[in-house]
Amino acid sequence: MVSSDNILDLVSSMKGGSRPFAMATVVRTVAATAAKPGAKAVILADGSIEGGWIGGGCARAAVLKAAQASLEDGRPRLVSIQPMDLLKDQGLRPGDERSGIAFAKNMCPSQGTMDVFVEPFLPQPRLVVCGASPVAVALARQASGLGLALTIAAPPAELATFPGTDGSRLDTYDLAALPAGERFIVVSTQGKGDSAALKAALSVEADYVAFVGSPKKAAALRAEMAEAGMPPARLEDLRAPAGLDLGAISPEEIALSILAEIIQVRRRGQRRQLARADDSASRRLP
Structure with missing residues (x-):
């Protein structure tokens, strides 16, 4: 597993190859979360993480799902992973999208919020x-x-x-x-x-x-x-x-x-x- 510190080297080595992948970057956290802003991971089309780290299993499933969707349609995504109570306060449900932000439920006991930007890298046509x-x-x-x-x-x-x-x-x-x-x-x-x-x-x-x-x-x-x-x-x-x-x-x-x-x-x-x-x-x- 490649550390987040070296993730850009991994991305550079994979660009131009035949395998599609996505890079997920934590851009904002609120309250306690395992991953902090700047944490990165490279995610493959099958949902596996090639390198880096973006938090534990509570939030990771939502990021992996967003990465796979991004690789299917070629569109970057901003996913906001929030506790269910906070989503309800905004009139949102897990899976909703508003103003370009996709929302997912954080099931971690910490009940923090984490916003993650997912960028697809597709092979050249x-x-x-x-x-x-x-x-x-x-x-x-x-x-x-x-x-x-x-x-x-x-x-x-x-x-x-x-x-x-x-x-x-x-x-x-x-x-x-x-x-x-x-x-x-x-x-x-x-x-x-x-x-x-x-x-x-x-x-x-x-x-x-x-x-x-x-x-x-x-x-x-x-x-x-x-x-x-x-x-x-x-x-x-x-x-x-x-x-x-x-x-x-x-x-x-x-x-x-x-x-x-x-x-x-x-x-x-x-x-x-x-x-x-x-x-x-x-x-x-x-």
Whole structure:
């Protein structure tokens, strides 16, 4: 267990990794509480504490629950853990949320109050570019400015097409070893291994899978994948042709239209999550 004194070193070492985590910081205490302001802990998605300390079991359960919820929707939280009598005096119940503060019951004999800020740290969304076509090269070049982690997958001889490009590289279309997290996969093989790359892309969990090519080519590949036993739901998720209809012509313009579509898909998903969370919170209010 890492001490609270070294918790920032732990956070620094975990940022950029594939595991989501949350950092909980005690920001205020009233009356007697085990943890004091400034106490910190790193909490994983399964509710376990990777390092640090934020008090005993009386308050810890509420913090762990808030951390898990924060990792699900990507939103930071301020949770106020108070004795039941104090909650009642404010017309509150455990689980209520008001003015951005979530309230929980403190079951400790000390009956103190502890406010904890929970901040999620999620893995970078990952753009996976399959192939070494001019569009693939343009995608790899443009991705870095959008906060996307990049993985390039192409046969060994074609990886040299990406000189000086940051990101990880795979000399195969086997994507099973990709880090967990948001994935946006673009197949831009331009006739060189189309079937193998598309099959690999549709065989892993992804938030977005697109194929760069003509509608006729995409239809033929869909039929081929269906005949090979690819689940219909996966084929329905395939976006082809890739990208928003911007009238793009050049590889750079096509890459831009694809990245725009990825942003659209990603942000729409986040807005739906926020709307569900807000609706759930509003139903809990008295």
